[in-house]
Amino acid sequence: MEQSVIQVYKNANSARAPTINLSPELTSQDLCNPSLIQAAQELFKADGALVINQLFSVELIDTLYAAFKQQYAAYFNDQNYDRVLNVGHKRKMLTVAVQDPFNDPQLYGNPLLLHLLRGLLGDGFVLGSFGAVIALPGAEAQHIHRDHPPLFEDETLDPQLPSFAVTLVVPLIDLTEATGSTRVWKKSHRVPQSQDLAMAASSVPFVQRGGCYLMDYQLLHGGTANLSQQVRPILYIVYYRSWFQEVVNYEQQARVLIAPQEYTKIPKAYQFLFSRQRELFVSQPSIEQYHNNLTSCQREITSHIEFNQLTTQEQAQRLGELAKIALAQYGLKQARLQLVRHGDNTVFKVVTSDLPLAQSNQNSYQPNHFCLRIHRANYLSPEAIASELLWLRSLSQNTSLAIPEPIPTTTGELCTTVQHPDVPEARTCSLTRWLVGESPRFNPSSLEAIGRLLGQLHHYAQQWQPPPHFTRPQWHWQGLFETYAGYSNQGATLWAQVPQDYVVLFGAVSDRIKSIMNALPETPEQWGLIHGDFWLGNLLVSEQQVSRQNYGMIDFADCGWGYWGYDVARLLSDWGTKPDFKSYLDQVLSGYTTIRAFPEAQLPMIPYFIAAQHVSFALWRIHRAQDHPDFRATLVADLKTAAVEVKQILALFEG
Known part of the structure; x- marks a missing residue:
């Protein structure tokens, strides 16, 4: 990683929040650089606020903005709505459904962001809330506030604590003096609330699309006026320590809205962020229906989580039941299955006399023995797996090499995709002859x-x-x-x-x-x-x-x-x-x-x-x-x- 692509401004002698300027050429690997992560953590711990420019691609932000306007334009009017909170003059807070295109790890699981948060909030941190604040044209400056009251009656204790929640703010438009932004009082998270009035110096980060800013949950801040004719939407994502429970802010709406089918789209590496959402999952991703069918949704999500926590033997047993369904696609209903390996893919030896013997390389194959592979989910597509089998078929037919010869299904396909109720995802399966040796x-x-x-x-x-x-x-x-x-x-x-x-x-x-x-x-x-x-x-x-x-x-x-x-x-x-x-x-x-x-x-x-x-x-x-x-x-x-x-x-x- 070249040093020239990153600029760090501590802004120690001004009211401006510390700022890190990134380059769009940085890879996800570059964003995991320990020096960068350490610098970001130290700046945030000291000031309770941090601006990061170009953390996201402009293309991603523009996609999110287009979808936000399409899905939430109904709230671009100055009136009251159910499950939408008025948070100031012409200013509304609503929960954004975690669905395409908002269900994207590039947004809530950016590599730099996750490493930064892990250092600030500890292992086991979760995504606690996901929504947007809309400032309509003509919105006046918001009241100055903190997002959460003190945790202790003795207000001198809270400023000594590490962060228990961090808010990520992602503007969907360029923030200018006309559109407004958020006024922040850096270091105010280290000041007891009774001394708020003493916090005179403040600044307003005018972040461009692709940039963001982070705030400690007890930082003094307030939205500035929107002097433009444009609606100003900003996404917010709040990350909690594992033990933190929100006690304010969400009397009228859910903290997170995510449907079961959307949860299954989240890569497993990021599902820990949504570990609390089993209590909030919905069968329909719309705000109006988020109370419906909670029990069935919990059951569906739980099955996905439980499968990953099973022992190797228990997972293999369930996949063995799925294997029987797959064998039926090859016309094999009485075959004997023997587990060979449950590793990257799950492999069974199949013993049956219901399939014809090999026509070539007979000495290479064990008669009446076959290899059934259950390919792992969420990796290669059925088309890619079928391509591997096309290659194997060509090798077995046109060379003397000893290669697993693919066996087609009864309909002539080189692979088949099947489901079983005890296995969360559909699995692609393939069958080949068993090589001797x-x-x-x-x-x-x-x-x-x-x-x-x-x-x-x-x-x-x-x-x-x-x-x-x-x-x-x-x-x-x-x-x-x-x-x-x-x-x-x-x-x-x-x-x-x-x-x-x-x-x-x-x-x-x-x-x-x-x-x-x-x-x-x-x-x-x-x-x-x-x-x-x-x-x-x-x-x-x-x-x-x-x-x-x-x-x-x-x-x-x-x-x-x-x-x-x-x-x-x-x-x-x-x-x-x-x-x-x-x-x-x-x-x-x-x-x-x-x-x-x-x-x-x-x-x-x-x-x-x-x-x-x-x-x-x-x-x-x-x-x-x-x-x-x-x-x-x-x-x-x-x-x-x-x-x-x-x-x-x-x-x-x-x-």
């Missing part, structure tokens, strides 16, 4: 044969012409560290979940990979359809094949477009810091180059690709820990191991 032990003498196998896979991939609707992830820098970071579809916001101890190290690797990959062209000589997870655990060899070193390949779940060397790096990632690494790499390439040339430009990049994989897997574990008990149990140790490996690799190859 076990994963081989590491043996340097086998590396040449494995390199030859990888060369065969890449050789066919370079010649293969995918159909027009073929879609798979791209494993360039954006795919690894942004779009699909953590092998998720939440890459843009996943960095906010990275523990502070690892942000700098992981970010440095990301920056290095960005520089490397941006310099590599995505030409057929350098780039193509790769396996994505080519390691010994995804190779199979049977007792009969050991002497011939004939290997099968499984688990193409991460296949996508990437650099050819990335597969080589994955194969050797467990030995990147070993003294014999160079020898191992030479042996792999010795076999690989008997089939096709290896791009020389990528040779010096292999160690960096390995470092990238360690960080990518760490992000993946952080993501999966949100909903999988096994990942939660080992996350702390896994992150420590990843950090050690990355540091050692960088030390070896950078000196």
Whole structure:
């Protein structure tokens, strides 16, 4: 992260609130920089107010503004409404339904924002209220006030406490002297309420679209007059400490309005923000209907939350029931299921004689045995999963490689999507033939044969012409560290979940990979359809094949477009810091180059690709820990191991 893209103004000698100016070029990873977070926390703790410019994209704010006008224009009149609070002359406060486009982690879960709030409010903080204040044209200046009374009868105690609630204010229009803004008295959260009159010096932040300001819940403030002919809407989101309970402000409306179907759209990494909303969930997202069907809505949301808290065995049992529904789509109703693994995907061995034997590579498959994969929810689309299976079908039909052959459903589809009442999301499932063999032990003498196998896979991939609707992830820098970071579809916001101890190290690797990959062209000589997870655990060899070193390949779940060397790096990632690494790499390439040339430009990049994989897997574990008990149990140790490996690799190859 370049220092020039961030400007910090303490404004220590004036009444102006401290201000941080960001650059729109900053990535979500940059926003997690510990120095930036620490500076923001210190400024807010001291002054109780903080302006952050360009925290959000202008496009996001304009989208929110257009939706706000469409959904809430009925309140742009100077009259009284049910469940809308009058908070001053021509000034109204209403609850905004958390639905498209307001149900967006970019708004309420910005990476810098979450790290800042975690330091201010502690672990377990929640989103306590979500709404808007509308200042109509001609609105007079609002009364000066604090948003919450003292917590203690002895008013001298409150100013000594850390923040118990923080308000985020996001203007939906540019705030000018004409439209008005909010007048704030910085440091007033450190002054007993009986001394309010002594707080003379104040300032008004005129924030442009994309900017925001934060206020301690006990900061003195008041909306200024709206002298324009334009309605002035500002969004507010208030975050609470885990123990704080609001006792004022919401006599007429709900603190948060969110429907069950909207809650399920929230990425799991952000659902903790809405942990209190089971008491407020609604079956309809409109203000008028928020009291209806509360019991059924609670039940629906609870099922989602409960599934994530089940043990691994309990989750697998429920998915086993879903597997039976999926097998019916293949015409299999009497098959025997055996759980193989409940990890990233859930895998069952299926034993049945109801399907025909393989027509080719018969010796590679175990007769009457199949592999049913239940693909994890909220990641790859059914179209992307079907594309993986198209690739497997082409490999099994047109090469001698031992590959899991896809089995179509009774209607000819390569995958099927099914539901079960005890599993919260619909799941895409696929069925393939069961390859014979076990994963081989590491043996340097086998590396040449494995390199030859990888060369065969890449050789066919370079010649293969995918159909027009073929879609798979791209494993360039954006795919690894942004779009699909953590092998998720939440890459843009996943960095906010990275523990502070690892942000700098992981970010440095990301920056290095960005520089490397941006310099590599995505030409057929350098780039193509790769396996994505080519390691010994995804190779199979049977007792009969050991002497011939004939290997099968499984688990193409991460296949996508990437650099050819990335597969080589994955194969050797467990030995990147070993003294014999160079020898191992030479042996792999010795076999690989008997089939096709290896791009020389990528040779010096292999160690960096390995470092990238360690960080990518760490992000993946952080993501999966949100909903999988096994990942939660080992996350702390896994992150420590990843950090050690990355540091050692960088030390070896950078000196």
